[in-house]
Amino acid sequence: MATKIHIESVTKEFRTLGNTHVAVDDLTLDIPEGSFTTFVGPSGCGKTTTLRMLAGLETPTSGSIQFGETDVTDLPPQERNVSMVFQSIALYPHMSVRENIGYGLKIHGVPTAERNERIDEAAEVLQIEEQLEKMPAELSGGQQQRVALGGAFVQDPDVLLLDEPMSDLDAKLKSDLRVEIQRLHQELDTTVVYVTHDQTEAMTMSDQVVLLREGELAQVDPPKQLFDYPNSDYVAQFIGMPSTNVIDCTVETGGGTTVLSGSDISVPLPADIETIQSEHVKLGIRPQYLDVGTTGDYSFSLDVEVIETLGTESVVHGRLDDGSKFDVVSANVDAVSAGDQLDVSFDFSDVFIFDQAGETILFGAEHTKEAESAPTGSSQ
Known part of the structure; x- marks a missing residue:
C-alpha cells in the first residue's frame, strides 16, 4: 500500500581520514503518497545517499524520516516494506528468472502456490512470461532489468526505490523501459522514488522532481513548473x-x-x-x-x-x-x-x-x- 514520506531536517555526514564530508545537508521534503518522485542532480549531490537512508541502508546523522505516521529513521530495511532496484542488475546467475523474481518472497516464507501466482502476474505485466524458465545469462540487458524490477514489484512494497536502474542500458532500451516503468507505476499501489543523473528520465517520468545541489535542496516541483519557473540560474x-x-x-x-x-x-x-x-x-x-x-x-x-x-x-x-x-x-x-x-x-x-x-x-x-x-x- 502506497505511503507518504516525510524527510525532516535530515543531514548525513561521512568521516574519511579525519575529514568530515556532508553528503546531505538539512534536507526537508514531502513525497506524496502514490507519487513518482525523482531525485536528480550531478554526481556527488546526495541523491543516492538520500535513497539509501530511505531504504534503511544508511542512518541519518541528524533529522528524521517518516513513512506515513511511522518514524522509520532507525528501523532496519526489513521492517520498512521497501523494495530497491540498484544500478547494477543484481541477479543470481545460478537461478532461473522465476527463482530470481520470487527469491524475496521465498525468504519471507510466502507459500509456493501464492509465490508462483505473484511471479506469473509480475511477469505478465513486465512482458517476460516466456523468459521465466531461462537463466539470466540467456537474457538481453533490458530483459535482465525487467527481471530485477519484477523481483521488487512482486513483493508489493509500500515504497519502491530505484537507483539509476537504466544507466547501463542503451538509448533504445532506456526509452522502452521509461514507458514500462511509468505503466507499472500506474498499475501498482506504491510510492516510487527514483534516482537518476539523466534529466530526460526525470522530466518525462515524474510527478515531481527534486533537484539537489551539493547535498541541499535546489528546487522541488512538477517537471513543467521546474522548466518554466526555475528559482535560480x-x-x-x-x-x-x-x-x-x-x-x-x-x-x-x-x-x-x-x-x-x-x-x-x-x-x-x-x-x-x-x-x-x-x-x-x-x-x-x-x-x-x-x-x-x-x-x-x-x-x-x-x-x-x-x-x-x-x-x-x-x-x-x-x-x-x-x-x-x-x-x-x-x-x-x-x-x-x-x-x-x-x-x-x-x-x-x-x-x-x-x-x-x-x-x-x-x-x-x-x-x-x-x-x-x-x-x-x-x-x-
Whole structure:
C-alpha cells in the first residue's frame, strides 16, 4: 500500500581520514503518497545517499524520516516494506528468472502456490512470461532489468526505490523501459522514488522532481513548473537540454528607462517593472525560446560554430561578439552553415532575470501574463 514520506531536517555526514564530508545537508521534503518522485542532480549531490537512508541502508546523522505516521529513521530495511532496484542488475546467475523474481518472497516464507501466482502476474505485466524458465545469462540487458524490477514489484512494497536502474542500458532500451516503468507505476499501489543523473528520465517520468545541489535542496516541483519557473540560474541551467543561455548584464538606468546590457544584447525593461536594485544581473534565455530572424522584441547576431541536426529541429552552437557561448534550438536553420552569422530574436516573455547570487528575481512570462490580464480602465 502506497505511503507518504516525510524527510525532516535530515543531514548525513561521512568521516574519511579525519575529514568530515556532508553528503546531505538539512534536507526537508514531502513525497506524496502514490507519487513518482525523482531525485536528480550531478554526481556527488546526495541523491543516492538520500535513497539509501530511505531504504534503511544508511542512518541519518541528524533529522528524521517518516513513512506515513511511522518514524522509520532507525528501523532496519526489513521492517520498512521497501523494495530497491540498484544500478547494477543484481541477479543470481545460478537461478532461473522465476527463482530470481520470487527469491524475496521465498525468504519471507510466502507459500509456493501464492509465490508462483505473484511471479506469473509480475511477469505478465513486465512482458517476460516466456523468459521465466531461462537463466539470466540467456537474457538481453533490458530483459535482465525487467527481471530485477519484477523481483521488487512482486513483493508489493509500500515504497519502491530505484537507483539509476537504466544507466547501463542503451538509448533504445532506456526509452522502452521509461514507458514500462511509468505503466507499472500506474498499475501498482506504491510510492516510487527514483534516482537518476539523466534529466530526460526525470522530466518525462515524474510527478515531481527534486533537484539537489551539493547535498541541499535546489528546487522541488512538477517537471513543467521546474522548466518554466526555475528559482535560480543553477536550476535553469541544469534542467533543459541544451542548457539555458545565461549572460552577465549591467543594469543601466536613465531617462526613465532601465536597460539590461550584456555582450551585444540589449534588453529595455517594460516601464511597469519596478527598478532593479542592483548594478549587475544575469539574463537567462532558453535555446528553445529563441526565434531565427528578427521578428521578436529583441534581436542580435551570433557566429555559428557547430550545427547538430536532431531530426525535426537542430541545435546551433555559436558565440556572441565577446566570445560567450550561445545555443539556439530551431527547425529553421537548413540554409545555415558553420561560419555564418545568424540573426536571432526573443520576446520579454522568454527571459529569466537572476540576481548576482543566481536567485531568480523576475520571470518574463509571469510579468507578461500579469500585464495582459491587468484591467485597462473604462472609457467615458
